[in-house]
Amino acid sequence: MEKKELLYEGKAKKVYTTDDPSLLIVAYKDDATAFNGLKKGTIVGKGVINNQMSNRLMARLAAAGIPNHFVEELSERETLVKKVTIVPLEVIVRNISAGSFSKRYGVDEGIPFEAPVVEFSYKNDALGDPLLNTSHALALKLATREEIDRIRELALAVDRYLQDFWAQCGVTLVDFKLEFGRLPDGTIILADEISPDTCRLWDSATGEKLDKDRFRRDLGGVEDAYAEVMRRLMEHE
Ligand code: ADP
Ligand code: UDP
Numbered sequence: 001m002e003k004k005e006l007l008y009e010g011k012a013k014k015v016y017t018t019d020d021p022s023l024l025i026v027a028y029k030d031d032a033t034a035f036n037g038l039k040k041g042t043i044v045g046k047g048v049i050n051n052q053m054s055n056r057l058m059a060r061l062a063a064a065g066i067p068n069h070f071v072e073e074l075s076e077r078e079t080l081v082k083k084v085t086i087v088p089l090e091v092i093v094r095n096i097s098a099g100s101f102s103k104r105y106g107v108d109e110g111i112p113f114e115a116p117v118v119e120f121s122y123k124n125d126a127l128g129d130p131l132l133n134t135s136h137a138l139a140l141k142l143a144t145r146e147e148i149d150r151i152r153e154l155a156l157a158v159d160r161y162l163q164d165f166w167a168q169c170g171v172t173l174v175d176f177k178l179e180f181g182r183l184p185d186g187t188i189i190l191a192d193e194i195s196p197d198t199c200r201l202w203d204s205a206t207g208e209k210l211d212k213d214r215f216r217r218d219l220g221g222v223e224d225a226y227a228e229v230m231r232r233l234m235e236h237e
Contacts, residue, residue: 050195068190084181174200
């Protein structure tokens with residue numbers, strides 16, 4: 001399958017049409033942004049790692065019964081995916097307090113929750129991806145109640161699967177962001193990516209951060225951290 005025309009260039013990926021209207025090619029870049037685009041940089045090799053990691057996790061999730069857009073890895077940085085209409089919600093699942101949760105509610109990072117926290121943001125860069133609840137999402141007609149229920153169910157299933165998988169790799173899954181989309185027949189599937197850009201991953205033994213927080217917080221060792229989580233994942237292939 002060949003790239004036809006550039007449909008969209010985002011902060012981390014480019015999206016191309018193909019000869020098949022139901023399929024897209026995503027190409028992962030090394031560009032990194034944080035704080036709604038205010039901080040910009042490059043993480044050398046990130047595109048390759050995020051592409052390969054996301055594909056491996058999506059393949060595992062599909063085998064575990066969680067439908068998603070992954071079709072075929074075409075090259076180090078490029079993947080064929082099912083085209084969906086993205087539901088404009090950033091679906092965040094949290095197992096341990098961190099990031100904006102800690103900031104917003106004034107709690108330390110690193111406090112485990114008794115049950116996962118699911119939250120939604122309106123995927124809208126101009127508004128800074130504001131937090132919203134189900135009734136906001138319904139009022140804004142971002143999705144139907146049935147779709148939101150299904151998205152929540154799938155997000156929690158992803159959490160259960162990935163927490164267990166990462167634990168086997170000696171990695172603690174703190175929180176992550178998912179995006180879902182609709183196929184032409186209305187079926188909701190998981191889309192976008194699952195990578196150290198979109199997850200908080202802490203070394204289970206040392207607590208060391210192995211994700212994009214190293215870039216956001218200028219902790220150094222960004223490339224090494226991405227390579228380390230990829231190595232851990234590959235050991236469990
Ligand atoms: P952003 O738009 O946040 O800058 P990216 O650089 O990752 O993000 O761009 C990828 C874009 O492709 C995102 O807008 C994402 O919602 C969209 N996308 C991801 N998977 C699919 C898919 N299967 N079909 C259609 N669009 C997708
Ligand atoms: N996240 C993401 N994209 C976003 C916002 C958040 O991938 O636009 C991920 C982030 O990497 C983390 C989780 O979602 O794993 C929760 O992020 P949080 O709300 O704490 O936001 P942040 O600390 O990035 O402001």
